[in-house]
Amino acid sequence: MKKGRLEAFSDGVIAIIITIMVLELHVPHGENIKDLVPLLPVLLSYVLSFVYVGIYWNNHHHMIYAAKTINGAILWANLHLLFWLSLIPFATAWMGENHFSRWPVILYGAVLIMNGVAYTILCGLLVTHSGEGSTLAVALGKDWKGKLSVVGYLVAIGLAFISPWIAFAIYALVAAMWFIPDRRIERNLSSSEDE
Amino acid sequence: MKKGRLEAFSDGVIAIIITIMVLELHVPHGENIKDLVPLLPVLLSYVLSFVYVGIYWNNHHHMIYAAKTINGAILWANLHLLFWLSLIPFATAWMGENHFSRWPVILYGAVLIMNGVAYTILCGLLVTHSGEGSTLAVALGKDWKGKLSVVGYLVAIGLAFISPWIAFAIYALVAAMWFIPDRRIERNLSSSEDE
Amino acid sequence: MKKGRLEAFSDGVIAIIITIMVLELHVPHGENIKDLVPLLPVLLSYVLSFVYVGIYWNNHHHMIYAAKTINGAILWANLHLLFWLSLIPFATAWMGENHFSRWPVILYGAVLIMNGVAYTILCGLLVTHSGEGSTLAVALGKDWKGKLSVVGYLVAIGLAFISPWIAFAIYALVAAMWFIPDRRIERNLSSSEDE
Amino acid sequence: MKKGRLEAFSDGVIAIIITIMVLELHVPHGENIKDLVPLLPVLLSYVLSFVYVGIYWNNHHHMIYAAKTINGAILWANLHLLFWLSLIPFATAWMGENHFSRWPVILYGAVLIMNGVAYTILCGLLVTHSGEGSTLAVALGKDWKGKLSVVGYLVAIGLAFISPWIAFAIYALVAAMWFIPDRRIERNLSSSEDE
Numbered sequence: 001m002k003k004g005r006l007e008a009f010s011d012g013v014i015a016i017i018i019t020i021m022v023l024e025l026h027v028p029h030g031e032n033i034k035d036l037v038p039l040l041p042v043l044l045s046y047v048l049s050f051v052y053v054g055i056y057w058n059n060h061h062h063m064i065y066a067a068k069t070i071n072g073a074i075l076w077a078n079l080h081l082l083f084w085l086s087l088i089p090f091a092t093a094w095m096g097e098n099h100f101s102r103w104p105v106i107l108y109g110a111v112l113i114m115n116g117v118a119y120t121i122l123c124g125l126l127v128t129h130s131g132e133g134s135t136l137a138v139a140l141g142k143d144w145k146g147k148l149s150v151v152g153y154l155v156a157i158g159l160a161f162i163s164p165w166i167a168f169a170i171y172a173l174v175a176a177m178w179f180i181p182d183r184r185i186e187r188n189l190s191s192s193e194d195e
Numbered sequence: 196m197k198k199g200r201l202e203a204f205s206d207g208v209i210a211i212i213i214t215i216m217v218l219e220l221h222v223p224h225g226e227n228i229k230d231l232v233p234l235l236p237v238l239l240s241y242v243l244s245f246v247y248v249g250i251y252w253n254n255h256h257h258m259i260y261a262a263k264t265i266n267g268a269i270l271w272a273n274l275h276l277l278f279w280l281s282l283i284p285f286a287t288a289w290m291g292e293n294h295f296s297r298w299p300v301i302l303y304g305a306v307l308i309m310n311g312v313a314y315t316i317l318c319g320l321l322v323t324h325s326g327e328g329s330t331l332a333v334a335l336g337k338d339w340k341g342k343l344s345v346v347g348y349l350v351a352i353g354l355a356f357i358s359p360w361i362a363f364a365i366y367a368l369v370a371a372m373w374f375i376p377d378r379r380i381e382r383n384l385s386s387s388e389d390e
Numbered sequence: 391m392k393k394g395r396l397e398a399f400s401d402g403v404i405a406i407i408i409t410i411m412v413l414e415l416h417v418p419h420g421e422n423i424k425d426l427v428p429l430l431p432v433l434l435s436y437v438l439s440f441v442y443v444g445i446y447w448n449n450h451h452h453m454i455y456a457a458k459t460i461n462g463a464i465l466w467a468n469l470h471l472l473f474w475l476s477l478i479p480f481a482t483a484w485m486g487e488n489h490f491s492r493w494p495v496i497l498y499g500a501v502l503i504m505n506g507v508a509y510t511i512l513c514g515l516l517v518t519h520s521g522e523g524s525t526l527a528v529a530l531g532k533d534w535k536g537k538l539s540v541v542g543y544l545v546a547i548g549l550a551f552i553s554p555w556i557a558f559a560i561y562a563l564v565a566a567m568w569f570i571p572d573r574r575i576e577r578n579l580s581s582s583e584d585e
Numbered sequence: 586m587k588k589g590r591l592e593a594f595s596d597g598v599i600a601i602i603i604t605i606m607v608l609e610l611h612v613p614h615g616e617n618i619k620d621l622v623p624l625l626p627v628l629l630s631y632v633l634s635f636v637y638v639g640i641y642w643n644n645h646h647h648m649i650y651a652a653k654t655i656n657g658a659i660l661w662a663n664l665h666l667l668f669w670l671s672l673i674p675f676a677t678a679w680m681g682e683n684h685f686s687r688w689p690v691i692l693y694g695a696v697l698i699m700n701g702v703a704y705t706i707l708c709g710l711l712v713t714h715s716g717e718g719s720t721l722a723v724a725l726g727k728d729w730k731g732k733l734s735v736v737g738y739l740v741a742i743g744l745a746f747i748s749p750w751i752a753f754a755i756y757a758l759v760a761a762m763w764f765i766p767d768r769r770i771e772r773n774l775s776s777s778e779d780e
Contacts (some may be wrong), residue, residue: 005202005256007590012210012402015597020218023605023669031683036692050671054664061660076255076374086217086245098226108233138656161314177663200397200451205598207405217414271450271569274444281412281440293421302426395592402600465646466764468641472601476607476635490615497621565716 003070005157006078010060013082017051018091021046032088048127048171049088055178056085067126075124081118087111105164109157109171114151147176178184201273205255207279212284214249216241219288231321241293243367244283251280251310253325261331262321272320275314282306300359304352304366311345344369393460396468399508400450405481408443410437414483423510435486437559439478446505447570456526457516458492467515471508477501495554499547506540539564588655594643598667602674602694603638606631608733609661610676633756636672640763641700642669651721652711652738662710666703672696694756701735734759 023041029036059080091111095104120143127137133151156170219236220359223230224231262269286306289300315338351365415432418425450568451469457464485494510533517527546560610627612656613620645666652659670734676696712722741755 003261005206005260006594008203009210009252009256011207011590011594012207013214013599015594016211016214017600018667019601019605019671020214022219022637022675023608024222025672026254026677027609027675027678031686031688032678033692034686047668050664050668054661057594058657058660061594065587065590072253076249079245079253082213083242083245085221086214090217090220090222093222094226097222098723101229102224106228117628161364199453200401200455202452203398204401204447205403207402211406211409218413219417237460267448271444272446274440274448277408278437278440280548281409282415285412285415285417288417289421292417296421298421298423301423394614395596395650398593399596399646401599402597403604406601406604411602413608414612421592462643465643469635471602473632473635474605477610480607480610483617487612489733491616493616495620496618515683552652570634 002093003064003067006075007064008009010064010078011057012083014053014060014085017031017059017085018076021049021053021089021092022046024089024096041099042093042096043090044060045100045161048168048175049092051175052115053085053088055175056119059119059178063123063126064134067130069129069173070126071129073151074122076120077118081115081122083109084118088115100123100164102160102164105160105167109153109160109167112171112174113150115155116146116153120146145177149178158163198262200203200266201261203269204278205259205273206252208281209248209255212280213245213252216221216244216248216284216287219284236294237288237291240287240295243363243370244287245366246370246374247310248280248283250370251276251314252335254314254373258318258331262325264324265321269317269324272313276310276317279306279309279313283310295359295363297355297359298314300355300362301352303370304348304355304362307366307369308345309358311348315341336343337356340372344354344373393457396460396465396575397454400454400468400472401447404450404475405449405532406448407475408440411439411443411482414486417495429574431489432483432486435490438484438558438565441480441565441569442502442505443457444469445474445565446509449509449568453513453516453526457520459513459519460516461519463513464512464519467512468478471505472502474505474508478505488527490554490558492550494553495550495557499543499550502564503540503543506509506536506543510536535567539568570585586647586651591655591660592649595649595667596642599638599642599645599670602670603635603642603653605675605676606634606638609681614734618775626684627681630677630685633753633760634677636760636764637697637700638673640665640760641704643737644763645669648708648711648721652715654714655711656714659714662707666700666707669696669700670704673689673700685753687745687749690745690752691742694738694745694752697737697756697759698735701731701738705731710712712774730762734763758759 003146026045028039028063064070088111091104091108095108098104123143123146127134130136152170152174156167156174159170220234220241229373258263283306286299286303290303295297318338318341322329325331347365347369351362354365355362413430415436416532418429439485454460478501481494482497485498513533513536519526520526532538542560542564546564550557610624610631613624630675649655673696676689676693683689708728708731710745712719715721737755741752743757745752746757
């Protein structure tokens with residue numbers, strides 16, 4: 001089964017997800033610069049989610065690129081990931097409009113956890129399909145970054161009961177950790193090309 | 196006529212359909228976890244439709260992949276399918292917002308029937324165009340799954356007058372039956388590659 | 391200059407245009423089948439526009455397929471066509487929500503005229519770029535169908551002052567005339583492949 | 586790293602940005618031609634932004650086409666550009682709905698500046714990655730057009746305090762200057778192909 005259409009469809013869905021979030025930046029009724037102030041938390045929430053969706057697109061790009069073929073289970077694991085990604089705009093808008101109050105921040109973390117889980121499942125299926133000794137399997141290794149992220153989100157959700165801003169700071173830190181594309185795959189890909 | 200642009204355009208439309216449904220998950224005004232409760236039926240409705248659109252994308256992928264060339268009639272049969280798919284977000288939102296009451300559940304079933312009919316027409320034109328003995332024709336065979344689905348939807352619509360939840364359960368069962376990609380094509384494709 | 395990205399971008403924009411029109415089918419507040427009745431003109435308007443955008447995508451597909459290379463002027467003529475296509479959802483919604491009253495029907499016709507003009511300009515630039523004796527130039531010939539359409543829209547706008555429904559009927563007739571993909575190109579393409 | 590998916594994803598996002606702007610053309614409640622008059626500033630604002638997004642797509646097309654490979658930093662510089670492009674619909678709507686009053690016009694200019702900066706960063710990374718003597722590097726040269734644009738936007742923002750319409754005129758003039766695709770790249774590409 002060719003992976004081209006999986007990439008094209010995922011690109012389309014992710015492109016729409018990353019763009020419809022901006023629709024939550026509702027145009028203010030006033031025409032003064034002060035009228036933009038209430039939008040700042042919405043903008044901040046948008047920036048964080050833009051970076052997160054960008055990270056997922058980026059790593060998705062690398063992961064599928066390293067895979068040679070796909071199968072039916074991988075197609076569905078990919079749709080499962082897209083489902084949880086599609087809830088990010090909702091969680092983003094709720095968090096932004098309520099100025100980072102407790103429950104919206106917790107929901108945002110829960111959605112991030114589910115995305116992490118969906119990504120890990122997709123990852124696992126791709127490794128199984130490619131075979132244990134494949135470039136992809138070696139490159140992903142033990143996926144400590146994925147596991148650390150989920151731990152980070154859980155800690156953030158716990159600390160949100162003290163202050164939602166601490167949770168937000170942890171979400172931002174985890175994003176920063178992922179900001180750099182998955183060099184493990186990139187390095188292994190180029191080293192396997194060198195051989 | 197090349198089929199590449201037909202795939203690209205269909206992917207684009209299906210990607211948008213699957214994503215705009217999430218816009219119906221209107222952000223609640225409150226900031227409490229209780230404020231999410233009224234959204235649960237909308238979310239449930241979204242999950243069902245996400246799976247259905249995913250199934251259509253998946254089977255569309257397999258079907259067009261097995262086809263070698265297309266013609267003008269196939270282009271229009273494809274647009275006809277996309278038209279009925281584009282009504283799924285509307286039916287989904289009406290069903291979710293009215294908490295699965297009778298008429299919205301019936302409309303949802305009617306839209307599923309029309310999608311099934313449009314898919315069958317597209318299928319038939321592709322088989323005719325490929326020729327009776329082609330991989331695609333052999334693979335699709337008598338399409339009992341497609342016919343069984345339409346029967347399922349009709350039964351569901353009838354039973355919706357007793358309880359809309361029975362209808363919903365049948366829609367979910369039919370989706371479960373389709374969840375697995377069309378192995379008939381996959382199997383025939385790989386066996387024809389083996390020869 | 392490669393035409394691949396022009397096709398990809400146009401496909402994306404047209405896919406979005408054809409899909410966002412469905413957002414104007416606002417979910418009714420009631421849960422009864424009667425609550426769908428006021429939506430019928432909106433649905434009728436949507437069907438007509440879906441067919442029109444489908445026709446444009448179809449002919450665009452054929453036209454660009456027949457072209458070998460493009461240039462800067464063609465890129466902009468293509469964007470110009472996409473601009474007028476992007477106004478179709480607005481004209482569709484205004485016509486549907488006002489139940490085909492006079493001015494919305496006239497505006498719809500005016501938008502169709504501008505789309506026809508933009509398509510003719512793009513066509514002309516492609517013919518000039520390909521050269522007078524090229525497959526594309528021979529295939530498009532005198533483009534009587536394009537000219538007849540614009541005459542049809544003008545007549546429809548004039549008759550809208552008597553009854554908007556006559557205008558609507560003419561729009562539907564012109565669409566029916568275009569429904570069949572541009573066989574001139576298809577025929578010439580296949581005959582040139584036969585040689 | 587292949588650039589194909591970067592192009593596909595960027596095309597998707599830009600196609601959505603250019604199309605969702607039309608959603609701000611809210612359908613008027615009345616059915617008279619007079620009811621369209623209040624929409625004229627929104628339409629004017631839309632036209633300007635359509636041209637700007639078209640210019641960015643066009644130049645993006647040329648720039649990535651001239652690049653041979655990309656890396657992680659380029660991926661993120663590209664996402665950074667897409668982020669600022671995604672704010673154009675918001676700025677467009679605020680400017681159109683407030684009939685080109687001062688602060689919305691200034692915000693629009695500020696968003697244009699940030700887009701210019703993001704484009705320059707992407708440009709710089711591509712040149713560094715391709716190497717100083719590459720076709721791309723020679724073609725872009727000193728990028729006086731990019732620098733002149735930012736100066737133009739700054740002057741426009743300053744003059745907006747006297748009259749927002751002067752600022753609007755300058756935005757239109759800068760767009761006119763960019764209207765022609767980046768001939769520097771086109772010329773160098775074809776001359777390098779001639780060699």
